[in-house]
Amino acid sequence: MDGHKPISIHDLRKANALENKDQWLKWRKEGIGGSDSAAARGKGKFKSTLELFWEKTSSFQREPKNWETLLCGQLLEPYARRMFSFKTGLRVIELPYMYQHPDHPFMLADLDGLVMMPDGSMAILECKVINAFTKKYYGTKENPKLPYQYEAQVRHYMCVMDIDVAYVIAIYGNTRNDVIIRKVTRDIKYEKIMIEELEEFWQHVQNNEEPGMFEDKDPNLLIKALEEKKYVDGTIELPYDPFKSLLEQYDMLMEEKEVKKQELSKIDQSLDRIKAYFINSLKGADDTRYDRGVIVHDDEKIILNYEQKEPKVTFNVESSQRLAEMYPDIYQKFCTVQKQSPRFSLKKENLKKGERYNHKYI
Template sequence: MSLGTNLDYSPSVLTDTEGLTEEEWLSYRRLGIGGSDAAAIMGQSPFCTKRDLYYDKCGMKPVLDEEESNWVAKEVGHRLEDLVAEIFSRKTGLKVYPIRKMFKHPLYPFMLADVDFFIELPDGSTGILECKTTNYNCQDKWANDTVPINYEYQGRHYMAVMNLNVVYFACLYGNNENEFIIRKMDRDLETELILIEEEENFWLENVQKKVEPPYTEKPDLVLESIRRFCGPAEVDADEVKLGSTHAKSIEKYLELKEKKSSVDAESKRLESEMKTVYAGIVEEMGISCKATLKTGTENYIVTYNPVYRTGIDKKNLERLKLQHSDIYEDYVSVTESRRFSVKKGAA
């Protein structure tokens, strides 16, 4: 599969997006791969696995239909798109405009693009503008003139579909126009071809053939995906007889657990030794939270700050449940986590 040197193409329009409902828009998205899907296919999404994306494209809903924990951040990002575009335009002097259509690649029709905004560049050519928002503490993800990897793949996907050579990212991370990041990314055909190959393989070999892709992502992301699609634990469910293929995994787990126990024991010993070392300093500080020490060559600042946690202890929680069950039911929620354990016994 190769584009070769033929870059003389224009995207076709899949549908107008003006006036589409959220569900209608999502149904069109499931007809192919969008820009925000690209990172998951490349194993670089911080939010979902390739398996999650596969389930979505096949119309399979998770068993645990939970409220998204980051729904506020997503809604803020959506509502501030126009503002971010306006700030970008004011800072750069470039004309920015939307085209409310969903496009598809003429050579790879499974590749879709619903672009935030387009840019009229000084040389008369067209660029892409992707508008982002983040919080103040996450601005380091854009450090050293970089673009977060998941956004990079999104931009490269859009350039491929639209046959355009530049994409700008504009990110607002504060509440004024100076807390604003602008990054420019040029087209890279070599990286683009790799991305197209991966997307084509995913679409043809997984989605079209209904073959689940393997889990290859970070374990926390994988375990959350499994929990979401398998559902909550059932204590009375039948015991599962594992196949012999899992034997090596169990032995490896036990080996790592033993190593971790050794490391944890050493960590506890060092923690105790550290407390012994600083106990005299704490005694001298008394109720103070800060102390300083100056030597001939160094200045030290010591803090011993309180940490407050608000909660209800187990005894009072039971009392609340018994005496004020209406309040208890309204304000106490139960979340599930599961603990993996292996005990080695005789065969």
Template sequence: MPEKRKGQSRHSPLVLTDTEKLSREEWLEYRRRGIGGSDVAAILGISPFRTARDIYYDKLNIAAVEPDEGNWVAMEMGHLLEDLVAKIFKRKTGYEIYQMKKMFQHPEYPFMLADVDYFVTLPDGSTAILEIKTTNYNARDHWWLGGTETVPVYYESQGRHYMAVMDMDRVFFCCLYGNTEDEVIIREIQRDLSYEEEMIYLEQEFWESQVKAQVPPAYLEDGDLIISSSRRHSGMADMNAPAVKLNMGMTAALIRYLELQEEKKTSEEHSRKLEKDIQRIKGILIAEMGASCMAVCEKEGFRYTVTYNPVRKAGIDKDGLFRLKLQHPEIYEEFVTVSESRRFHVKVKAEEAA
């Protein structure tokens, strides 16, 4: 237990369950009882992978977020390399590390859960948290901001959530981006009680006003993220579904979308903010339509019709083509055609001096 700080009481986290022998399904069921560290970024609106609506559907067991997050190979590699990265951290720092296969719970805010990768025993006898991450070589730049060492904000929120639940003051991150011991990034963040207070408030608001009340949170994220989230939840387009009648709020959003489109036509220079606003409103309208392919509304004597029709064509992806060649080479040879394209390129190089 860390030393008591002036003006602040300390607590010991509760143990919700031992996790060592839990199946994947059982573990997910316990996670749905509250907010975990990896959920926080989406709730705060800073996740590049999920929306708050994704977390909401996951907690109500309507649609799980795990299978659709990023590249499944990268996720599996992260799990497989966890012990190796922890070993690298130990060799680099000299700190002792250990695991507790438990899911912890905040005693005052029981919706706050923590499933920590590792714990670190520091030279002064205190305990810190260690979070293991893996990334690719190109994404390592996310750990710097303007040339200064940093922790990506979506990981920072996870670490601060864990500090709040565990009542610990330091979190280390160890991120492997290559295949050698030196291709690793180690960062540390310390507790920030002002950040923590606001984070807990927003988590509590989400848990009580959205999850427990079963009121889905509004889509406030970037347009592409909203569209991706909506399509996961609504599924394939249904050409037979009735047209959605847009309410006043959605009608206002549609009018604003059209105004921004006109502004874009008359704008002399490209505006990233304008494009971002257009795409976000488009995402909100698409989410409102769900599986339906049409939405309608009326305003001031005008009738507006929005269509979002599927464009479908039969095809075979790269993996399917590879399996076809392996399993049915005679069919592959008979029906697969090879097309040719050529690229034109000019390379300029100064002549070497004689």
């Protein structure tokens, strides 16, 4: 690249994810930030391309279910910066501004910090707060890794800021040892492809035309976002031709699923026969039955358990309705209403023969 100077466009001390959040979200609509970069190219882990499009072009904003995790990450940014300095000996400065790429103004950067390198150059610092269960995605000291979502984020920032090195610090505990630091160096070939893909997405935003919804690596992200949309009670008539190939694929996959289901059913039956044999063998010479058995073979010890549990109290929909009708005060005091995910089904009817079948998708 020829080199450029990023443009400072907003002072984040006036608005951020914690304070004056509405203004901060409005600023984010002006372009594609680092945390948007993977989703804008159909490679997001937390958000689909179509959901990101809705956020940029409308007031749609899915409320995150892990809000406490996000809040923790925002509050612990100063701690992460200080811990990085402690672990590396490098000075970190906070950079409370939103930047814009001068040649590609749709590319934005909102940095957690800048690292002062020994040679006088700057590096980007991205702070993450994770839990001990996800640290495996960062690899080991001998074989370091970085989740793609975060790699895409810092590569986006390096492109906007024209900086060649970025660090990601991930905190998963409250001691100096509960820290992972990963270094990322700039890749110009990656940036060229990234810019082309981001530009294509931004064209959709500017033209207010939805991007292809099946470009995402994980279509379940789109399903989660669609659950948040409002649906009215009614029927819309759809044309056949655009859906012809999808209907054929759907039928083929459902048939394949049914075959696999039958295969699994046979496997379950074989397992049940073996299980019944083991359970029936848990008895002594006097026909006393035990809830545990032990088989010792060479250096191996195999333990069989058949634990009988207390009866389970069920509370189905009918019971809930009766309780609500007969004792509304008790129902409101002790019952919690949980939001259910919508259920999609595809039903076919032969208009001549009257035949029908129904596929449900949960």
